[in-house]
Amino acid sequence: xxxxxxxxxxxxxxxxxxxxxxxxxxxxxxxxxxxxxxxxxxxxxxxxxxxxxxxxxxxxxxxxxxxxxxxxxxxxxxxxxxxxxxxxxxxxxxxxxxxxxxxxxxxxxxxxxxxxxxxxxxxxxxxxxxxxxxxxxxxxxxxxxxxxxxxxxxxxxxxxxxxxxxxxxxxxxxxxxxxxxxxxxxxxxxxxxxxxxxxxxxxxxxxxxxxxxxxxxxxxxxxxxxxxxxxxxxxxxxxxxxxxxxxxxxxxxxxxxxxxxxxxxxxxxxxxxxxxxxxxxxxxxxxxxxxxxxxxxxxxxxxxxxxxxxxxxxxxxxxxxxxxxxxxxxxxxxxxxxxxxxxxxxxxxxxxxxxxxxxxxxxxxxxxxxxxxxxxxxxxxxxxxxxxxxxxxxxxxxxxxx
Numbered sequence: 001x002x003x004x005x006x007x008x009x010x011x012x013x014x015x016x017x018x019x020x021x022x023x024x025x026x027x028x029x030x031x032x033x034x035x036x037x038x039x040x041x042x043x044x045x046x047x048x049x050x051x052x053x054x055x056x057x058x059x060x061x062x063x064x065x066x067x068x069x070x071x072x073x074x075x076x077x078x079x080x081x082x083x084x085x086x087x088x089x090x091x092x093x094x095x096x097x098x099x100x101x102x103x104x105x106x107x108x109x110x111x112x113x114x115x116x117x118x119x120x121x122x123x124x125x126x127x128x129x130x131x132x133x134x135x136x137x138x139x140x141x142x143x144x145x146x147x148x149x150x151x152x153x154x155x156x157x158x159x160x161x162x163x164x165x166x167x168x169x170x171x172x173x174x175x176x177x178x179x180x181x182x183x184x185x186x187x188x189x190x191x192x193x194x195x196x197x198x199x200x201x202x203x204x205x206x207x208x209x210x211x212x213x214x215x216x217x218x219x220x221x222x223x224x225x226x227x228x229x230x231x232x233x234x235x236x237x238x239x240x241x242x243x244x245x246x247x248x249x250x251x252x253x254x255x256x257x258x259x260x261x262x263x264x265x266x267x268x269x270x271x272x273x274x275x276x277x278x279x280x281x282x283x284x285x286x287x288x289x290x291x292x293x294x295x296x297x298x299x300x301x302x303x304x305x306x307x308x309x310x311x312x313x314x315x316x317x318x319x320x321x322x323x324x325x326x327x328x329x330x331x332x333x334x335x336x337x338x339x340x341x342x343x344x345x346x347x348x349x350x351x352x353x354x355x356x357x358x359x360x361x362x363x364x365x366x367x368x369x370x371x372x373x374x375x376x377x378x379x380x381x382x383x384x385x386x387x388x389x390x391x392x393x394x395x396x397x398x399x400x401x402x
Contacts, residue, residue: 001393004102004119005032005044006112008087009077012044012065013057022224022254023311024132026287027191028108029059034386036063043100045091047083049073066094076258080111081150088115092122104393108132110151113158126396129158130166132308136179138228141305141328141346156180163396166389168309169330187392190333191309192382197288198318200374201295210296216247217360220297220321222290222312223304225255225262230303230326230347232269237349237356239273246360253282253293294319298366299359305347307331317341318377322369324355340373 005028012029032042042063047070057065068090071083095102107116107129120127135147135155159165159176165186167173177183207214223229231252238250255263263281270276285293290312294300300316301324307313309330313323317334323341325331337343342355359366 008112036060126163192385200320206296225259317373320370
């Protein structure tokens, strides 16, 4: 199968945790790699994010990344809609120049979907989309999110016109029904985790590498610094915990220069709540270093107001960490309440505090949940995810041929 993948606004090889880089980047990168291993030919088209980016980067022998210029490199995600037309033209020019024939288009995110739909009509091939996040859903779960009418209108059109919609969990399928009144041509394909890379490493060695006190309890969270991630709620929660018998540190991995405003907002909240001394903002790190941080931690939390899936939580689970997360989106698939961790009431400091204190003060529970977490994570792999996605592609191709 020859597959055209679009990841317009963010490059799959960006460092995770930087602005606009996260689970989507990892998803596209890992799936493309696995598709290539399975002898499918994959071209990923993405917007150049650095002036020195080469035009092509090999993912493996059958999959490659193709960078195109499309507007000012310093523009953030919300400012990129004006570059959609030029990016579309660049793809079509490249396809014509190289005389490439594709069987199917797979778009990731709504802006990529606009591009994919246009190219689908011109090339007369099917178009499959994974939205990753949905505008209406984001605005209903967090008042700090402000999505444009333009985005939501285009999402509605893409839902109507796409040959198939990929969602990562049953909960996201429900969101499409609740917020967009649509439940046709939706396929649930869960993302995966590299179970060989993400596994429990030696705790003492991991802490020595990171220079973390062996007697401290470590709470860890991974994600971009933006209001949707709910770090303000988590910081508020920390003010209610009784620290008399807890030597405690909280590490947040993620964020770069483009998220400086959110970093300063969070630091101000922490200072006002008198917990700034317990919080360490690490910034973005190489993805390969994450297993060391997971292995050095005691508890992982993802306090997001909305997560379509939550790949970082799955990676933490694979490393044998108990997880605390709100019962939103795909997090309900990752966390088995009372077995691998706890599901909290969304944006509720009291609920988060209750379960956080249980895990921080009870090592036997942490150990049991961590063991169960690893077992549960073994149900997910990129190989299985890719196999499930290919089945959808094959079904779409058969349907369009009828």
